[in-house]
Amino acid sequence: MTDAAELRSRTQELLAAHPPAETDRSDFLKARFDAGLAWVHYPEGLGGLGAARSLQAVVDAELAAAGAPDNDPSRLGIGLGMAAPTILQYGSDDLKQRFLKPLWVGDEVWCQLFSEPGAGSDLAALGTRAVRDGDDWIVNGQKVWTSSAHVARWAILIARTDPDLPKHQGITYFICDMTDPGVEVRPLRQITGEAEFNEVFLTDVRIPDAHRLGEVGEGWRVAQTTLMNERVSIGGMRLPREGGMIGPIAETWRERPDLRTHDLHQRLLTLWVEAEVARLAGERLRQQLVAGQPGPEGSGMKLAFARLNQEISGLEVELLGEEGLLYDDWTLRRPDFVDFTGREAGYRYLRSKGNSIEGGTNEVLLNIVAERVLGLPAEPRSDKDIAWKDLAR
Numbered sequence: 001m002t003d004a005a006e007l008r009s010r011t012q013e014l015l016a017a018h019p020p021a022e023t024d025r026s027d028f029l030k031a032r033f034d035a036g037l038a039w040v041h042y043p044e045g046l047g048g049l050g051a052a053r054s055l056q057a058v059v060d061a062e063l064a065a066a067g068a069p070d071n072d073p074s075r076l077g078i079g080l081g082m083a084a085p086t087i088l089q090y091g092s093d094d095l096k097q098r099f100l101k102p103l104w105v106g107d108e109v110w111c112q113l114f115s116e117p118g119a120g121s122d123l124a125a126l127g128t129r130a131v132r133d134g135d136d137w138i139v140n141g142q143k144v145w146t147s148s149a150h151v152a153r154w155a156i157l158i159a160r161t162d163p164d165l166p167k168h169q170g171i172t173y174f175i176c177d178m179t180d181p182g183v184e185v186r187p188l189r190q191i192t193g194e195a196e197f198n199e200v201f202l203t204d205v206r207i208p209d210a211h212r213l214g215e216v217g218e219g220w221r222v223a224q225t226t227l228m229n230e231r232v233s234i235g236g237m238r239l240p241r242e243g244g245m246i247g248p249i250a251e252t253w254r255e256r257p258d259l260r261t262h263d264l265h266q267r268l269l270t271l272w273v274e275a276e277v278a279r280l281a282g283e284r285l286r287q288q289l290v291a292g293q294p295g296p297e298g299s300g301m302k303l304a305f306a307r308l309n310q311e312i313s314g315l316e317v318e319l320l321g322e323e324g325l326l327y328d329d330w331t332l333r334r335p336d337f338v339d340f341t342g343r344e345a346g347y348r349y350l351r352s353k354g355n356s357i358e359g360g361t362n363e364v365l366l367n368i369v370a371e372r373v374l375g376l377p378a379e380p381r382s383d384k385d386i387a388w389k390d391l392a393r
Contacts, residue, residue, distance in 0.1 A: 002040070002049045002050070002051035002052075002055070003055075004055055004058045007037075007040065007049075007051065007055055007058045007059055007062075008058060008062055010035060010036070010037060010049075011037060011058075011059050011062040011063060012062070013035075014031060014032060014035045014037060015062075015063075015066050015068065017031070018031045020066055020067050020068040020069060021067070025069045026105065026107070028068065028069060029069065029071055029104075029105045029106070030101070030105055032063075032068075033047045033101050033104055033105060036048050036049040037049075037059050037063075038071075038104045039056065039084075039104070040052075040053070040055050040056050040059060041053040041055075041056065042088065042100075045097075046088070046096055046097075046100050046101075047100060047101065047104055053286075054286075054287060071104060071105060071106045072106055074337045074338075074339075075106065075109065075336050075337050076103070076104075076106055076109065076110075077337065078109075078110045078111055078112050078147065078148060078152075078156075079103040079104075079108070079109060079110035079154075080103070080104065081229055081230060082110075082112060082156065082226045082229050082230045083099075083103060083110045083112075083154070083156050083226075084100060084103055084104070085225065085226075085229045086156060086173075086213060086222060086225050086226045086229070087099055087100060087103075087175075087213065088100070089225055090173070090213040090214045090222050090225070091213055092210070094210070095175070095210075095211070095213070099154070099175070108153040108154055109148055109151050109152045109153055109154075109336075110148070110152055110153070110154050110155065110156065111146050111147060111148045111149045111152035111154075111155045111156075111178065112146065112147070112155065112156050112226070112230075113128075113143040113146060113149075113155045113156065113157040113158070113176060113200060113202075114126075114143070114156075114157075114158055114223070114226075115143060115144055115145045115146075116128060116141065116142060116143055116144060117142060117144050118393060120144075120145070120361070121361045121363065121364050123158075123223075124167045124168045124171070124220060125167055125388075125391065125393075126141075126158060126159070126160060126171070127141060127160060127393075128140070128141025128142065128143065128157075128158075128159045128160060128202065129141060129159060129160050129161075129163075130159035130160065130161050130172060130174065130207070131161075132161070132209075133206075135208060135209050135210075136206045136207060136208055136209065137159075137161075137172075137174065137206070137207045137208075137209060137212075138204055138205070138206055138207075139157070139159050139174070139176070139182075139202050139204075139205040139206075139207055140202055140203060140204060140205070141159065141202050142199065142200070142201050142202070143157075143199065143200040143202070144188070144197075144199045144200070145188070145197050145199075145357075145358065146185075146197060146198045146199065146200050147196055147197055147198075147358075148196070148336065148337070149178065149185045149198040149200050150185050150187065150195075150198055150334050151334075151336055152178045153177075153178055153179065154175060154176065154177065154178060155175070155176040155178050155200075156173070156174075156175060156176075156213075156226060157173070157174045157175070157176040157207075158171050158172070158173050158174075158219045158220075158222075158223050159171070159172060159174065159219075160172075160388065161216060161217060161219075162217060163387065163388045163389040164387050164388075164389060165217070165387060165388065166383075166384060166385055166386060166387060166388065167383065167386075167388045167391065168220045168384075169217060169220070170217060170388055171217070171219035171220045171223070172212060172214070172216050172217060172218070172219040173212065173213045173214050173218070173219035173222040173223060174207050174211055174212055174213065175207070175211040175212075175213065176202075176205065176207055176211075177205075177207070177211075180205050180206065182202060182203040182204045182205040182206070183200065183201075183202060183205055184200065184201040184203070185198050185199075185200050186198060186199050186200075186201070187332070187334055189332055190350075190351075190354070191350045191351075191353065192347055192350045192351050193329065193330035193331060193332060193333070194332070194333045194334070194335055195332055195333070195334050196334065196335050196337075196338060227360065228298055229298075230359055230360075238282070238283070238286065239279050239282070241276065241279070242272075242275075243279070244275065244279075244309075244340070244341070245275070245308065245309050245312040245313060245316075245340060245341070245348060245352070246271065246272055246275040246308075246312055247341060248316065248341055248345070248348070249268065249312060249315060249316040249319065249345075250268075250272065252316070252319060252320070253268060253319070259319050259320065259321070264315070264318070264319055267315055268315060268319075271308065271311060271312050271315060274304075274308060275308055275312065278301070278304045278305065278308060281301060281304070282301055285298065285301055299360065299365040299368040299369050299372075299373075300365075300369050300373065302359055302360060302365060303362060303365050303366065303369070305355065306352075306355035306356040306362060307356075307362075309340075309348075309352040309355045310352045310353065310355060310356065312352075313345065313348040313349040313352045314349060316345045316348065316349070317345050317346065317349045320345055323345075324345050324346065324349075325346065326344065326346060327344070327346040327347070328343065328344055328346075328347070338351065340352075367379065
């Protein structure tokens with residue numbers, strides 16, 4: 001079994017062979033992957049050593065102390081948090097070898113082609129079709145709310161392959177090449193003025209069957225792996241104390257005593273405690289992951305993340321008074337990632353409104369927590385056994 005001492009030794013060997021100050025960033029990251037120090041809980045040869053997930057912190061601390069570069073995880077969130085674990089669990093050996101290293105190093109950005117205009121909260125109602133043509137599948141349809149599609153090289157995609165089956169059963173999961181001439185990406189301008197989301201049109205996109213994850217018709221089961229990992233990555237991210245949205249408002253409170261009132265103080269204290277509880281709960285969730293795959297508990301963390309972000313950003317705007325109404329720039333931009341803490345309070349307030357929709361709406365996640373965590377009776381679903389083609393749309 002690989003232990004902390006061995007990981008420290010391996011990390012020091014990496015640093016000695018590839019001094020960060022003298023090594024090209026990409027070369028260092030590739031060497032780190034090859035040494036099994038990218039994600040230590042992955043198998044050997046795929047960036048890991050088959051070690052406990054919790055030991056990743058040992059490697060990260062050693063590398064940070066040495067000033068080593070990271071792989072810019074905020075830019076690679078979908079690839080690292082969603083595509084990689086799905087490929088690891090369901091991909092062929094060839095797919096793992098082809099995609100995991102450039103994904104982790106950051107040579108290739110990923111996006112997620114799941115939601116559709118008529119299939120958001122009810123994702124299983126999706127209508128994008130994939131039809132078999134020899135060794136390929138031909139895909140036609142539309143996806144929406146696709147983060148990073150404008151910079152992505154690859155996408156994880158679910159499409160309907162059998163409309164004669166009930167909606168959860170006729171879905172198959174693919175890896176889609178975003179450079180295919182049949183893929184059109186259009187920006188969706190948001191309330192912030194930015195367009196980090198996109199709508200994606202797929203017209204006769206040809207996907208090799210070798211780029212299928214899981215069996216034909218098993219796409220919904222594969223997608224659950226992606227979605228559970230997504231909610232853990234959104235709601236269970238590792239943060240220091242006062243990390244995330246609570247940090248800027250706490251700093252403003254300390255630096256601007258002229259803005260303070262008793263009422264604001266009480267509300268800020270309440271939210272500070274709740275943010276710290278959520279942070280520690282996220283730490284516990286990550287420890288639970290050491291024992292296996294992510295479960296529905298991640299949905300609860302994502303719910304807490306959305307609520308806290310919205311309440312904290314609202315209080316921050318109120319604290320700042322007239323200053324909180326200012327907004328720096330409405331120019332249409334297409335950023336590579338979301339930066340909640342790098343801009344002003346007005347941006348945080350507006351952008352956080354999407355937190356209760358993206359990554360699963362609050363309403364859907366509340367159902368998941370009720371049924372799969374608390375064991376409450378499931379809601380009646382009259383369309384569960386009806387062929388997708390016969391559903392009212």
